[in-house]
Every structure is written in C-alpha cells, then in structure tokens.
Amino acid sequence: MRDETDDRSLAGARRRGPLRPGDLVQLTDPRGKMHTITLIEGGEFHTHRGRLPHDDLIGAPEGSVVTSSNGTAYLALRPILDDFVLAMPRGAQVIYPKDAARIVGLANLGPGARVAEAGVGSGALTCSLVRAVGDDGEVHSYERRADFAEIAEANVTRYFGLRPNSWNLTVGDLVESLDLTGLDAVILDMLAPWECVDAVAGALAPGGILVAYVATTTQMSLLVETMRVAGHWTEPRAEESLLRTWHLEGLAVRPDHRMNGHTAFLVTARRLAPGTVLPPRRRRPAPGAYGDDYTGPRAAE
Numbered sequence: 001m002r003d004e005t006d007d008r009s010l011a012g013a014r015r016r017g018p019l020r021p022g023d024l025v026q027l028t029d030p031r032g033k034m035h036t037i038t039l040i041e042g043g044e045f046h047t048h049r050g051r052l053p054h055d056d057l058i059g060a061p062e063g064s065v066v067t068s069s070n071g072t073a074y075l076a077l078r079p080i081l082d083d084f085v086l087a088m089p090r091g092a093q094v095i096y097p098k099d100a101a102r103i104v105g106l107a108n109l110g111p112g113a114r115v116a117e118a119g120v121g122s123g124a125l126t127c128s129l130v131r132a133v134g135d136d137g138e139v140h141s142y143e144r145r146a147d148f149a150e151i152a153e154a155n156v157t158r159y160f161g162l163r164p165n166s167w168n169l170t171v172g173d174l175v176e177s178l179d180l181t182g183l184d185a186v187i188l189d190m191l192a193p194w195e196c197v198d199a200v201a202g203a204l205a206p207g208g209i210l211v212a213y214v215a216t217t218t219q220m221s222l223l224v225e226t227m228r229v230a231g232h233w234t235e236p237r238a239e240e241s242l243l244r245t246w247h248l249e250g251l252a253v254r255p256d257h258r259m260n261g262h263t264a265f266l267v268t269a270r271r272l273a274p275g276t277v278l279p280p281r282r283r284r285p286a287p288g289a290y291g292d293d294y295t296g297p298r299a300a301e
Helices: 081-087 097-106 124-133 145-158 193-203 217-230
Strands: 024-029 035-039 046-049 050-053 065-069 073-077 114-118 138-143 168-171 183-188 203-216 237-239 245-247 252-255 265-270
Touching: 024 081, 035 046, 035 050, 035 081, 035 193, 097 124, 097 203, 097 265, 114 124, 124 138, 124 145, 138 145, 145 168, 145 265, 193 203, 193 217, 203 217, 217 265
Parallel strands: 114 138, 114 183, 138 168, 183 203
Antiparallel strands: 024 035, 024 073, 046 050, 065 073, 203 265, 237 265, 245 252
C-alpha cells in the first residue's frame, strides 16, 4: 500500500491529519492577523509578540492553539485557498477569491478538463484552476513577464507543496505561443483581450468557453464588439460579483461598513461550431449605442 506521505498527487499534497514538516500553516493571533509559515523541524516563528518553535506545532492536530514565548496564543490551521491568495507575495494584482470561484463555475471546470489562461500574474487564479481540473486535467498558463511568472510559480508550488504535474507555464505571448486545440476553456486576464479572440477561437473545442476578466467598461465594450464581429461566438454576456460580509457581535448584527465591491467584469461566450452563423439578433441596439464618436469594431458599419 502506498505511503500517504509519498503521495505526489494534488490530493496527497493537501493532506489532513497532524501537522507535519513541510506543511503550510496559518497562525492567527488574538487580533485576527494571519501569518503563513512552512513548518521546518527546528525552525522558529518570530514576531514582536515573541518566539514560537515549529516543533510545538509539528505533530499537533490542525485547529490547535499554541503559545509564543511571551504568552500570545495563536490558532494553527492549514490555510484555505482564499486566505492564502490574499496573503501571497504579489507581482501583479491577484484575482480575488470571489471572482476566481465564479470563473471556475462559468468555465464549467471539473476533473479532467483542459484549460488555458493568460496572463498568470501572481498565480492566484492558477491555484483555483489546478485544483478544479485535478490530477487528470491540464492547466496551460501564459505570462509575458518572466518576473511575474517566477512569482506565480513560487506561489503555486508553495500552496500545493509541490509543482503540479497538471500545470504547464509558458513565458511568452498567448497569440504567439498558443498551439493547443480542443481546449474546454480559456481564461483571459489582460489589458487587451480582444487581440487574442481569433487565437482563442482556434484553440477551443466547439462549445468551449471563453471567460475574460476586464476591469473597465471600455475594455468590456471593445471585447464584446470584437467577438460579435469575429462571428465565432455565442452572444457574449457580462457580469460582476459584489461581496458583503457581516459584523457579528451579540445582538449587534449588521452589514460591515466596508465591502468587496467592484473588482472586475467577467465576460463569457461559447465557441460556435466551424462555419456556424448565428441568427440575427431580434433585439435592436438602443438609439445612440454606436454614436459618431464610437471607435470600436462597429465604427465602420
């Protein structure tokens, strides 16, 4: 029978049971501040609140409380992906967990799926994609900047405890480097995703899904109009996710004053079969939707 500690699969990397050397552990102090460490035999965690030997954690069950040399108590848990993403080292701004979860859903990802993403940034979305497709799937990531790719690789490897075999990272431009076909989904997180529409159409299987993460209405409009003119896509749809947490203290239960408001728009569409032409839209654009000052893809019509 295979030793659980030798399991190099993603399931084995995210193991349960007592805390062990090499595990990623999240320490939460009484004020709620979180510190993420990797357990090392003989190692120590130091802050102004004192010293905490790693050996006090090794062998302890997850969910234990340990005390530093000055008496500060820390709750020790293996971090969930949401907490890890918000605390990870960053090169580029990360895709927030609320958007990453929605992207996985919109792209209909599950075990065995084949997906590509560009750009990688700090690797936050990559972790969600790799976990969604499992050991039998494929995640192909493209990042123009070598420094961002290096940070992303370190973050993904640190979270899973190994470099996933299902993940391939390419430093380069998506349009120039993408030589895949039959993909189930492609995720675009870049300044000008409309420049990649034709390349993505060639890589997706019929019925495959494109999800684009764009921050501004201008980007969203240019992308949608480019896709409509290209003719390879179902009618694009757009949405954004708003997340509000709540304050919970006795009878003082109310919405928090601060919330995760707009982070980005998610634009989705599906690849049509080759040669398919969508029926004309019955709904006419609103008067003035394409005015004289519009410079997008429909400007010449």
